[in-house]
Amino acid sequence: MGLAQENRYASIDQLIRDRAKTHADEPILSYADEHGDFQTFTGTDVEQLTRTAATAYRKALPEKKGHFRVALVGVSSFEYYIAFFALQRMGLTSMFISPRLADQAFEHLLTATGCEVVVAAETSMGTMERVCKTNGSLAAVIPLLDMRSLLALEPEDAPMVPVTVVGKQEFIIHSGGTTGLPKPVVLSPSAWLAQAADVAARMPRADTLTTLPLFHSFGLATLLRCLVNGTTLAILNAKRPITASIIISSIEATFSTALVTVPYILKFFTEIPGGVERLASLTQVIAAGSAIPNDLAEVLLSKKTRIYHLYGLTEAGALMEAWSTDFRWVTPLAHAAPFLKFEPVGEDLFHLVVMPGLPAKVYSNRGDGSYATKDVFRPHPTEPGMWRFVTRQDDIIVMMNGEKADPTPLEEAVSRNANVRAAVVFGAERDALGMIVIASAAAKMLSMQGILDSIAADLDLGNSRVAGYARISREAVIIKPAGTSFPRTDKDTVIKPRFLELFAADIEEYYEARAQARATNELAVVSDDEVALTVRRIVAKAMNLSTVDDEADLFALGMDSLQASHVRSGLVRSIDLHSATLTTNVVFEHANISRLTRHLLDLRQGLSTQQDAPEALAQALIAKYSHFTSPSHGTVTEGPPCVLLTGVTGAVGSHLLYNLVLNPAVAQIYCPVRAPNSSTARTRIHLALQHARLLPHLKPTTCLSKIVALPCDFAAPNLGLPASLIAQFASTLTHIIHNAWSVNFNHSLRNFEMHSIRSTHFLLTLAASSLRSQKPTVTFVSSIAAALCAQPAHAIPEALHPWSAVAAMGYAQSKWVAEHMVAAAAKNAQVPARVVRLGQVCGDTEWGVWNSAEAFPATVQAAWTIGSLPLVEGERDDEEESWLPVDIAAKALAQVALAPEQDKSTFHVLHLVNEAPILWNAQFLPCLRKHGLEFEAVPQQEWVRRLEASEQDVHLNPPFKLLEFFKTRYASTQGASQPKFDTTCARKWAPCLQGGVNISEELIGKFLQYWSQGNQAKSC
CATH class of the missing domain: 1.10.1200.10 (ACP-like)
Structure with missing residues (x-):
């Protein structure tokens, strides 16, 4: 049963406190940085961050008695979300304001709501300062805490006083201002939280990726639904454009199985190979803001995309949901049905009115207390209770991206020109607006270009009065000659529906020309x-x-x-x-x-x-990052081993750090960690050691004191480390172990340049420019994926390989590039360097800690969720699994990294793989049964079919999260021979690998025990 059905919440404060208990160590929010890497925040994180942010905002806000309202202006960033939560937890009303409004609209909203304080993002500060000068009631504009400042705040230990006066801390959202100035709409948190619970109960539980801003009412509803339901909401970076490729990579990175967006974004998926198919693989795709154009709807329906098209209003909440057979038709939700009235307005057309009594209705525009939506629907010809949105009763144009544009300012500005008889804006369900201008008799002697030139200033005036998305360029104006007849009333007013119908061919021709045709008056470029x-x-x-x-x-x-x-x-x-x-x-x-x-x-x-052509890009990256300068002769000789180790918060990194700390010869280990300050960096390291169950074995005085936590940013020049520290490293560092890497198997090669490849170049430069007589030894932790496709006569040798050997994914390609960079540093700057290709790592031998989200553990979890496991089919009717326990892998890495040079060569490649593989069908599955796991072993493709037909809630059925991966992995029953990697050099440098590592029944039992603990926790 979902959390939405178990609890009802009266306030955001109450909900956040509850999630800190129910999701203490589970993510509830995930936000992408500017490079597309997602950072997750647990219930505990969000509670702590919002409590700390509330303290900071309380100090910044002006001293006011009693309750007051605070506006939030800015793009919908993670900081924006946290500010909203913090203000709500302080018991204050939050007003969401779109940053795209005109100054007059800002002034109106602030005055109409009596709002005297604005929290503004940096990009909106200039606008709000202008507004301050003309709005004397505005008392304060304070800056929104940015991400770095937010995470750098010292954690607030004091508990917050619970919000007890329910109803004071409202939400205020505004209309689009499409019929004049935007109107503020005051919302009740308890009513919207109750609605979120009702909607969540009707939908599959799914981790969700959203593209909607928080100041969009459905964006707010999506946040509340996920919070109430206890699922993770992933948020795209507000500073980056929204593209299909970014959405797909974000879905993969966050394992989201639902997408919330607008129809305009859905169109992007039809333009990339496999885009619609990827949409169809999701549990649900929720479209909001406008109707889905029919052509696009047909494509989505043909691929059986699970569209959940919810119709609702800021003024009245969710009202109708999509028909299960065809999402273009909607039917009233049970709670709303008694309050919806469809008034006839024409042949087979009905205007929707929301009657008094609906709890979520907060606005009325009729004397009887009802709300006329001005949305016109058509009833289904054969299915009673099914309706299809047709148009707006007024002249508002709903664009393809969901934006609602008021054409009146544009039409009025242009129509006042003496050369214009009529001006009508078009663009419903299109990505941009256009205008048809009927010339007046006064323009009879002017050419089409002359008429266009004469209205240019008027068009500019109209554009200055509308939002950016509603502006019209000169190229988007269609001029019709004087004397052209058009439909109009007895009062000489344009009858717009018939006007647009009359000129439909002109409009269609314009959009076709805009999309594909070549203008006849411009020359095609040739060079x-x-x-x-x-x-x-x-x-x-x-x-x-x-x-x-x-x-x-x-x-x-x-x-x-x-x-x-x-x-x-x-x-x-x-x-x-x-x-x-x-x-x-x-x-x-x-x-x-x-x-x-x-x-x-x-x-x-x-x-x-x-x-990008991957091979050409790879070679370009190698050329770009393989230049190193170094002093002619280093002079520093003294000092004990001092290690710089990256990637310490991962499984391999934490065990590697443990080995180095326990080594009495190592004096200091510097650990760069993505964090805003030293305290947070140190906490992250300790948490990683604690998770690996290693922290209790390290004494604070003799062991932990060796660790120096360095807050850093892997995308910043020099990792963001201070120059003084880099200068110190030049004479103290003896070893560099580079284990950090962006682990995203869906990113292209170019995505790895900023975070991973560039940081590798910095570390190699650090070694090359050392002042020591013996330059620091660099050990780069690569992957067998960098040579997985090599086809030697026997085992894959421990050496560099050509491009043809690398696996066809960005992660492997980036490792291949880095290997060649390391080789260049060894050759050109005499840096002692070792490339260590690491194979498949499994849980440790002591506790069996193996991340249950990885592919193999997730497969085993299917025994609990669908009652079956796959029998692998292949050339030998089985599959070898060369799993290397993480503690053994880390020990081997430490031995390799600290070992003295074995010969005169300064560059070596080693393979850390287990030479004692285990068979999946013949050994692993029977061993699981011996330890009490009950399951049916079925052919691999049958297992995939069962998984696809099983529970789609990934919280209850974690393997479903990797369904697409399993489809690919088990697509062929022909199997493929597992490549064998030569380990001669590795066994010589790392004695712990001699003879291989036995994956015993006892160790498998430890894995199973660890996974079962997580499974039991999920079922509680």
């Missing part, structure tokens, strides 16, 4: 130089900049989706792509001028549309 120049010109024009650097990130420069759309249109009109097409999101997929130019040239030449 490579002209392509680059044209891209620069189009980008600069769209962004209203004089110049744009070729390598500058366009999104970081402030490009929005409308500008990206204009750039794409300009590229299509200006550059002959020889029948190739540009994807809708091409500008953000190739987000600087250099990459965009290269992509266009590849398309023109009929080359692969992949963003």
